[in-house]
Amino acid sequence: xxxxxxxxTAEELMTVLTGLRRVTRRRLREQLPGPRLRGAHVELLQIxxxxxxxxxxxxxxxxxxxxxxxxxxxxxxADAGLLRREVDPADRxxxxxxxxxxxxxxxxxxxxxxxxxxxxxxxxxxxGELAAIGAALPALxxxxxxxxxxxEDQ
Numbered sequence: 001x002x003x004x005x006x007x008x009t010a011e012e013l014m015t016v017l018t019g020l021r022r023v024t025r026r027r028l029r030e031q032l033p034g035p036r037l038r039g040a041h042v043e044l045l046q047i048x049x050x051x052x053x054x055x056x057x058x059x060x061x062x063x064x065x066x067x068x069x070x071x072x073x074x075x076x077x078a079d080a081g082l083l084r085r086e087v088d089p090a091d092r093x094x095x096x097x098x099x100x101x102x103x104x105x106x107x108x109x110x111x112x113x114x115x116x117x118x119x120x121x122x123x124x125x126x127x128g129e130l131a132a133i134g135a136a137l138p139a140l141x142x143x144x145x146x147x148x149x150x151x152e153d154q
Contacts, residue, residue, distance in 0.1 A: 028113050034106060035080055040065070042110075044073050045082060045103055053096040055088065082106065 029036060037045075040063065047062050048054055054062075060070040074097065077083035082103035088094040099107075122130055 024114060024117060027117055028110060031113055032106075032109060040069075040073055041077060041082075044070065044077065045099055045107060048083065048097045049099045049104070049107065052098050053086075055094050055096060057094075059097065077103075 025039075043063055044059060047059050051058075056070050056074060057067055059074075060067045063070060065073075074083060074085065074095075078085060082100055084098045084100050085095040086098065088096050122133065125133075
């Protein structure tokens with residue numbers, strides 16, 4: 001694929017993905033109780049759920065945010081009862097982060113609601129379009145892998 005078509009595809013892909021995320025978040029907010037969480041809150045919860053006991057500095061690196069920004073997010077999530085801090089036994093100045101049962105339940109409700117919302121919309125598409133989206137998933141995963149590798153190399 002030459003540079004111009006690839007660049008146009010990149011722009012359209014990102015526009016569509018951003019729109020899908022925005023519409024999905026807005027629709028799900030209407031359905032789910034609790035305080036509204038910004039994208040950075042959700043991403044931090046996801047990192048902590050994937051790596052229980054992660055430190056603030058490591059979470060900041062994973063999010064590509066400054067440590068003080070992540071500390072603010074940690075405080076907000078702890079105040080909301082979604083994140084728990086424990087003193088790191090190896091370094092008493094550092095904290096280890098854990099999601100609470102409330103966060104686990106909230107994230108499970110979010111995933112299930114998102115699956116239902118998007119699944120219902122996919123069910124309304126013509127069969128050929130549903131098949132095309134399914135066929136594109138391996139290529140999209142490969143694209144994600146390529147972008148992640150470039151990020152790690154920097």
